[in-house]
Amino acid sequence: MNRPFHTGMAPHYSPSRTVGGVMRQVLYALVPGIAAHTWFFGPGVLFQILLAAVFAIGLEALALMVRRKPVRLFLGDYSAVVTAVLFALCVPPLAPWWIPFVGMVFAILIAKHLYGGLGDNLFNPAMVGYVVVLVSFPQVMTAWLPASGMTGQAPGWIDSALTIIAGQPPGGVGWDAISGATLLDAIRNSASTGQSIESLRGTAVFGTVAGRGWEWVALGYALGGAWLLVRRIISWHVPAAVIGSALALGALAWLADPGHNPSPIIDLLSGALLLGAFFIATDPVSGCTSPRGRLFFGAGVGILTIVIRRWGGYPDGVAFAVLLMNMAAPLIDRFTRPRIFGHERR
Numbered sequence: 001m002n003r004p005f006h007t008g009m010a011p012h013y014s015p016s017r018t019v020g021g022v023m024r025q026v027l028y029a030l031v032p033g034i035a036a037h038t039w040f041f042g043p044g045v046l047f048q049i050l051l052a053a054v055f056a057i058g059l060e061a062l063a064l065m066v067r068r069k070p071v072r073l074f075l076g077d078y079s080a081v082v083t084a085v086l087f088a089l090c091v092p093p094l095a096p097w098w099i100p101f102v103g104m105v106f107a108i109l110i111a112k113h114l115y116g117g118l119g120d121n122l123f124n125p126a127m128v129g130y131v132v133v134l135v136s137f138p139q140v141m142t143a144w145l146p147a148s149g150m151t152g153q154a155p156g157w158i159d160s161a162l163t164i165i166a167g168q169p170p171g172g173v174g175w176d177a178i179s180g181a182t183l184l185d186a187i188r189n190s191a192s193t194g195q196s197i198e199s200l201r202g203t204a205v206f207g208t209v210a211g212r213g214w215e216w217v218a219l220g221y222a223l224g225g226a227w228l229l230v231r232r233i234i235s236w237h238v239p240a241a242v243i244g245s246a247l248a249l250g251a252l253a254w255l256a257d258p259g260h261n262p263s264p265i266i267d268l269l270s271g272a273l274l275l276g277a278f279f280i281a282t283d284p285v286s287g288c289t290s291p292r293g294r295l296f297f298g299a300g301v302g303i304l305t306i307v308i309r310r311w312g313g314y315p316d317g318v319a320f321a322v323l324l325m326n327m328a329a330p331l332i333d334r335f336t337r338p339r340i341f342g343h344e345r346r
Contacts, residue, residue, distance in 0.1 A: 029224030040213030044093025103129035147213030183211030225278025241298025
């Protein structure tokens with residue numbers, strides 16, 4: 001075909017954001033929470049992050065090779081690393097090495113690549129891996145360390161590494177000697193025995209306003225979440241809906257029976273609620289896409305978290321709430337699509 005003049009390729013601006021760039025911002029935002037976690041509960045969490053990241057990258061590379069995808073390109077998006085870090089922050093710091101391995105098998109191979117890889121997964125991979133190990137190995141997954149101020153000093157680097165590798169605490173002591181109940185565990189136990197929440201104040205598990213140590217970890221996640229909002233990595237809809245709905249339902253339960261229900265502040269600053277609100281429920285793949293849909297999605301996560309904490313079988317419930325809302329996300333998006341200009345709303 002003869003052309004009257006030479007034509008070249010159309011000019012294109014390089015994208016202002018890439019998947020790898022967004023994932024790196026998420027990792028940076030997690031640093032304050034990780035630092036507080038390490039300060040109060042020892043370096044075990046750093047070993048868990050390292051192990052989970054190594055397993056996640058290895059399994060990701062294996063899956064990409066089997067699927068004949070460019071390994072170097074997809075490993076560079078840091079999505080596997082973010083999955084590993086979020087998973088590691090949800091498991092006890094001294095969990096044996098095979099816990100992150102099993103978790104990453106289900107997170108990377110099953111929840112992510114079995115559905116088609118990044119962008120096609122229905123469920124949040126990190127929460128799938130966490131729920132699998134939580135349900136399968138409940139004794140190991142409930143061996144949480146008390147805050148360092150409760151026992152004098154958190155386990156050091158060598159003791160943490162030996163415990164994680166061997167699967168047993170050093171010195172021949174049992175798990176009961178180094179682990180203890182979290183505030184959410186204590187609240188659940190007190191409710192089942194008819195004791196009041198007020199009786200927990202002044203005990204070793206209670207800090208200034210919430211769980212000792214955990215309140216500072218939660219504030220670290222809130223600081224990182226604020227950074228993501230300022231950088232516009234995430235929108236305000238999901239965090240606001242998660243926090244607002246959890247506080248509202250928690251306040252109703254507390255006002256109805258303050259003796260056996262914790263205050264909304266305790267709900268907010270204990271457990272993984274703020275981590276879930278800013279870093280887990282905001283997953284753009286497994287969540288909702290429309291602004292109204294994100295509000296419904298976040299509200300569902302917050303309400304289900306409080307329902308599970310009060311009447312479910314687990315003291316926290318954020319992971320289960322996220323996975324349940326992941327199932328509902330396509331339906332929510334269907335009914336919250338914005339009206340197309342010039343067309344009637346369907």
